[in-house]
Amino acid sequence: xxxxxxxxxxxxxxxxxxxxxxxxxxxxxxxxxxxxxxxxxxxxxxxxxxxxxxxxxxxxxxxxxxxxxxxxxxxxxxxxxxxxxxxxxxxxxxxxxxxxxxxxxxxxxxxxxxxxxxxxxxxxxxxxxxxxxxxxxxxxxxxxxxxxxxxxxxxxxxxxxxxxxxxxxxxxxxxxxxxxxxxxxxxxxxxxxxxxxxxxxxxxxxxxxxxxxxxxxxxxxxxxxxxxxxxxxxxxxxxxxxxxxxxxxxxxxxxxxxxxxxxxxxxxxxxxxxxxxxxxxxxxxxxxxxxxxxxxxxxxxxxxxxxxxxxxxxxxxxxxxxxxxxxxxxxxxxxxxxxxxxxxxxxxxxxxxxxxxxxxxxxxxxxxxxxxxxxxxxxxxxxxxxxxxxxxxxxxxxxxxxxxxxxxxxxxxxxxxxxxxxxxxxxxxxxxxxxxxxxxxxxxxxxxxxxxxxxxxxxxxxxxxxxxxxxxxxxxxxxxxxxxxxxxxxxxxxxxxxxxxxxxxxxxxxxxxxxxxxxxxxxxxxxxxxxxxxxxxxxxxxxxxxxxxxxxxxxxxxxxxxxxxxxxxxxxxxxxxxxxxxxxxxxxxxxxxxxxxxxxxxxxxxxxxxxxxxx
Numbered sequence: 001x002x003x004x005x006x007x008x009x010x011x012x013x014x015x016x017x018x019x020x021x022x023x024x025x026x027x028x029x030x031x032x033x034x035x036x037x038x039x040x041x042x043x044x045x046x047x048x049x050x051x052x053x054x055x056x057x058x059x060x061x062x063x064x065x066x067x068x069x070x071x072x073x074x075x076x077x078x079x080x081x082x083x084x085x086x087x088x089x090x091x092x093x094x095x096x097x098x099x100x101x102x103x104x105x106x107x108x109x110x111x112x113x114x115x116x117x118x119x120x121x122x123x124x125x126x127x128x129x130x131x132x133x134x135x136x137x138x139x140x141x142x143x144x145x146x147x148x149x150x151x152x153x154x155x156x157x158x159x160x161x162x163x164x165x166x167x168x169x170x171x172x173x174x175x176x177x178x179x180x181x182x183x184x185x186x187x188x189x190x191x192x193x194x195x196x197x198x199x200x201x202x203x204x205x206x207x208x209x210x211x212x213x214x215x216x217x218x219x220x221x222x223x224x225x226x227x228x229x230x231x232x233x234x235x236x237x238x239x240x241x242x243x244x245x246x247x248x249x250x251x252x253x254x255x256x257x258x259x260x261x262x263x264x265x266x267x268x269x270x271x272x273x274x275x276x277x278x279x280x281x282x283x284x285x286x287x288x289x290x291x292x293x294x295x296x297x298x299x300x301x302x303x304x305x306x307x308x309x310x311x312x313x314x315x316x317x318x319x320x321x322x323x324x325x326x327x328x329x330x331x332x333x334x335x336x337x338x339x340x341x342x343x344x345x346x347x348x349x350x351x352x353x354x355x356x357x358x359x360x361x362x363x364x365x366x367x368x369x370x371x372x373x374x375x376x377x378x379x380x381x382x383x384x385x386x387x388x389x390x391x392x393x394x395x396x397x398x399x400x401x402x403x404x405x406x407x408x409x410x411x412x413x414x415x416x417x418x419x420x421x422x423x424x425x426x427x428x429x430x431x432x433x434x435x436x437x438x439x440x441x442x443x444x445x446x447x448x449x450x451x452x453x454x455x456x457x458x459x460x461x462x463x464x465x466x467x468x469x470x471x472x473x474x475x476x477x478x479x480x481x482x483x484x485x486x487x488x489x490x491x492x493x494x495x496x497x498x499x500x501x502x503x504x505x506x507x508x509x510x511x512x513x514x515x516x517x518x519x520x521x522x523x524x525x526x527x528x529x530x531x532x533x534x535x536x537x538x539x540x541x542x543x544x545x546x547x548x549x550x551x552x553x554x555x556x557x558x559x560x561x562x563x564x565x566x567x568x569x570x571x572x573x574x575x576x577x578x579x580x581x582x583x584x585x586x587x588x589x590x591x592x593x594x595x596x597x598x599x600x601x602x603x604x605x606x607x608x609x610x611x612x613x614x615x
Contacts, residue, residue, distance in 0.1 A: 083098060125147075270328035
């Protein structure tokens, strides 16, 4: 009889011995001498396998039940070393605890052992070792066959760890395997020290459940599981191990490659899965076509956690969905870093507004005819404590998504109006500058923009005609109901309304005549076409025709035109020649601080504006 160990569990409590002082005496030699007492018949007839072991660990006596359990004669067990028969020395923890009980230093030992019988079969046995009593040396050893209990436990664990619909490992077992694969001992012994994961869900599975019912949906999941298992088995034929296929819940599945050889292996596996799912499924009289989106992650096991691996896989699966579905996408650290940065910005936007982390720069708007400063556009910046100075394209879209654009827009509006009024008071002899402020369409819907503007103008003392609100063409065109009413009320108040990036959206010129708009700002893509492509090379004549037509139409409608992105004097000259009213761009100035605008207002020559942002 030989055995292997499971985990030993020494116990601290002492059960009363089944053998008493009146039954066994100790001789001078230390051997146990049995009296012809009643205990002998009880000991022999007991269904529990038992043996008396002396202080040296040798069996003194054993009953027939132990004989049957171990498959040998009870007479042959006497004098044998109990630890060898029951595999108690297989692991250091059990061996130490057993010797402590023999020496009377520990109250009890209970452990489970897998014992191999002479005929080759094996059984699970629970071994208990307890001292006889204080006056009698030696211990009582009992052995219980717990194989049936272990088998029941194994069946229950299988049910607990497997999905009843697909019979695949479930989320619990999957995470156990991932965690085990990421332990240092596991990957240090493997051939590559890498791990890979294909995380997928079915595209449009909800529609199957909703239209055909959960019964058909379950059959589809089971059929998908079979194909995924076939893909894993095919992949394992040329690899050391077969990928683990698991159902994580709903229509989500995972294929775990515990000893990955690189991204190529994972890519091949993902491709095979997509190909396998392309064939239609014939289920319960229904012919179904499904596809899958797959997120693929492959990396070194060292330094990776199960949570981190799944987060990366989940993110990559989302990318595959966004990119069009029915495809696999490989995890991209740079794309993920951008996403994490975006999330970090989104989560701190509102506190940043309250904490005063934003500031305004101002870009001059210059008259094309005389080069004098007419106004400025307020441009918000986020002075982020971690990411540094951020331009609007990094956070405005986030602010519009979560609604924080409303308090941010109100702050920008109040700050810009207050600054414009300060310039006016500091330079009473100069024509006052107007200030242009960008407004998001959500500010019109989610707040009372008209009331906010009226309150801010009253508070700052800025005249309404010195405030210009810019909305994008896509936000303005087609406006009706509340947005149109708000624009009309602002226009009636005397506030200027400008359409930003004109020419890139709907360009519904007929509708334009019915909007309370006073300014068109030509998108920079038109102006860039005015610059020479090479030395002496003429610009594209079509650009000039289009821009000239838009300026002429705007003037006929009583609107003024501002050209954005003016970067060269040649562009400025051509825009001036076709009647453009104002220009904005790096030729005149980059966005600058309020103090720089104040310096410009203190000069007498308007031509100095050409250098205001380029010291």
